[in-house]
Amino acid sequence: MAKTPEPKRTISLKPCDGDVIEVSPMIAKQMQTIQSFIEDDSFIATTTIIPLPNVTAFQLSKIIDYLNYHSNSKAVADNVKESTKKFDEEFLKELEHDKLKELLHAANYLNVKEVLDFLCQAVADLIQDKSVKFVRKFFGVVNDYSVEEEEDIRRTHAWAFEGVEED
Amino acid sequence: MNRWIYKANHNVAIDRISDLPSEIISKKILYLLPTRDVVRTSVLSREWRYMWTMVPRFEFHVFFRMCKSVGFGESAIFGIMSRILMLHDGPIYNVTLEFPMGNLFRMGFINNCLKFLSLCGVQEIILHNSEEGICEVPSNLFSLQTLTYCMLKHLELSLPPNFCGFKYLYQLELSHMKVDSGKLENLISLSPSHVARLEPEPELLNELECRSFCHNKLKTVEIEVKTPYKNALGLIRFLLANSSSLEILKFKVDPGIDKLDTPLMLSTSQDLLEMKRATPRVHYKVNEDRQNQPSHEHESDFTDPWQKLYFLNV
Numbered sequence: 415m416a417k418t419p420e421p422k423r424t425i426s427l428k429p430c431d432g433d434v435i436e437v438s439p440m441i442a443k444q445m446q447t448i449q450s451f452i453e454d455d456s457f458i459a460t461t462t463i464i465p466l467p468n469v470t471a472f473q474l475s476k477i478i479d480y481l482n483y484h485s486n487s488k489a490v491a492d493n494v495k496e497s498t499k500k501f502d503e504e505f506l507k508e509l510e511h512d513k514l515k516e517l518l519h520a521a522n523y524l525n526v527k528e529v530l531d532f533l534c535q536a537v538a539d540l541i542q543d544k545s546v547k548f549v550r551k552f553f554g555v556v557n558d559y560s561v562e563e564e565e566d567i568r569r570t571h572a573w574a575f576e577g578v579e580e581d
Numbered sequence: 582m583n584r585w586i587y588k589a590n591h592n593v594a595i596d597r598i599s600d601l602p603s604e605i606i607s608k609k610i611l612y613l614l615p616t617r618d619v620v621r622t623s624v625l626s627r628e629w630r631y632m633w634t635m636v637p638r639f640e641f642h643v644f645f646r647m648c649k650s651v652g653f654g655e656s657a658i659f660g661i662m663s664r665i666l667m668l669h670d671g672p673i674y675n676v677t678l679e680f681p682m683g684n685l686f687r688m689g690f691i692n693n694c695l696k697f698l699s700l701c702g703v704q705e706i707i708l709h710n711s712e713e714g715i716c717e718v719p720s721n722l723f724s725l726q727t728l729t730y731c732m733l734k735h736l737e738l739s740l741p742p743n744f745c746g747f748k749y750l751y752q753l754e755l756s757h758m759k760v761d762s763g764k765l766e767n768l769i770s771l772s773p774s775h776v777a778r779l780e781p782e783p784e785l786l787n788e789l790e791c792r793s794f795c796h797n798k799l800k801t802v803e804i805e806v807k808t809p810y811k812n813a814l815g816l817i818r819f820l821l822a823n824s825s826s827l828e829i830l831k832f833k834v835d836p837g838i839d840k841l842d843t844p845l846m847l848s849t850s851q852d853l854l855e856m857k858r859a860t861p862r863v864h865y866k867v868n869e870d871r872q873n874q875p876s877h878e879h880e881s882d883f884t885d886p887w888q889k890l891y892f893l894n895v
Contacts, residue, residue, distance in 0.1 A: 515600050522605055534605065538613035546624050553599035553606070555625045567624045573661050574620040576651040 425452065426463040432471030434463055441481050446525035466524075473520035477529050480505060484528060506536050511552060514540075545580050607632055612675075615640040616665065617647070634668055638675040639698075645680050645711065659690050666697055673701040681712035682736070688719055695721035704749075705730040715759045723747075732756070738764045753777045777802050803831040 424436040425448065442448045451457055451464050466474065483501050487494050509517060514536065521529040541549050550557060568575055599606060611619050619633045641662065648658045676698060682688050703725050710716060718736045723744050729751045737759040
């Protein structure tokens with residue numbers, strides 16, 4: 415294609431640690447927080463580096479990985495779904511609970527819906543059918559009920575606790 | 582989300598609902614869980630106690646079976662469910678009810694639930710009769726005027742005489758449904774649905790033929806059938822002749838791995854080709870070859886080699 419060569423077409427993002435990461439406008443667009451930066455009048459694509467003090471390089475590259483993969487496999491044939499599933503599983507396998515939560519924070523801060531939805535589903539899958547103790551630990555919740563109060567609630571909703579293993 | 586808050590939160594109790602923003606938890610994560618898990622969060626801490634009541638979703642998928650298996654009687658189960666409905670606060674957008682609906686008592690209970698839900702602005706509903714045999718759709722379903730998505734399973738479609746359509750319906754799915762002639766036509770023509778996914782009982786399918794549809798908004802139709810799918814061709818002919826805005830008709834034949842019937846497969850392809858000749862505006866495409874798949878696909882992605890997809894683009 416004989417188009418006039420455009421200057422620089424990527425957006426520079428600076429995570430709180432590590433080097434500047436360049437992303438395509440297509441990917442940047444999906445991060446609402448970045449998008450509002452870009453739409454700002456003072457933004458000059460060639461020189462401006464967007465600082466992201468709340469996001470680490472690891473988190474940013476994870477999010478970009480996810481968006482890259484999923485924007486390349488938008489075609490929704492049944493067999494594409496299979497390999498997407500595989501990618502998603504691999505993606506989550508590398509994340510411990512704390513990393514997963516931190517990534518959720520980052521996705522929330524960048525306001526990137528696709529990743530946010532995906533991670534929320536992952537958290538939901540993780541805590542489904544799990545014991546109260548597990549869920550408390552996962553969310554970092556401090557139990558402030560007295561023993562009697564807790565017993566009382568458990569009795570009120572006894573059906574919801576049936577068959578759930580306590581650990 | 583400042584990192585120091587996050588770190589501090591590991592040891593000290595801070596006025597936060599958890600490690601994660603509470604909006605993410607209440608609006609997104611809890612929304613994705615079955616109601617049972619959501620109710621259970623009330624025991625986490627004081628701040629969580631009533632959070633479940635505001636989650637705008639009811640998911641009673643295996644609820645009945647689960648309660649039965651741990652020894653609850655039927656009236657106890659209905660009691661639990663009524664209580665949950667009563668304690669709930671605010672709108673409910675998404676409902677899944679998998680219940681046996683066979684006898685009058687059970688049907689009455691489901692109808693009561695639906696009546697209550699009709700005041701909650703339900704937009705999406707999955708209604709699944711988990712009992713052997715097929716019974717009529719609970720009549721109060723038709724009072725859910727805000728539905729955009731409706732999925733019915735193992736029921737017999739019957740419309741009340743004064744039914745005047747789901748005004749906002751976008752997608753309709755019928756799975757293993759008994760549908761008498763005229764009923765489906767009425768439902769679809771009264772509701773501006775754009776997508777219909779039909780997975781009929783093979784032996785009930787022939788009842789669908791021979792009545793004129795008038796559903797000019799229908800854009801996508803997916804039909805999925807198992808082995809005896811001869812009748813489905815009649816339905817396809819029918820949809821092609823009567824849906825003025827149909828764009829995609831997806832016909833999926835899934836005979837299962839050990840039931841391959843090559844002659845039938847071949848004759849289906851032939852029938853569809855003939856149909857194409859008869860209706861010139863149909864673009865017909867059979868999607869069955871591996872080389873047609875996008876290049877980044879790998880061999881193991883094909884779980885069922887006999888599954889074929891027929892696309893008819895009108």
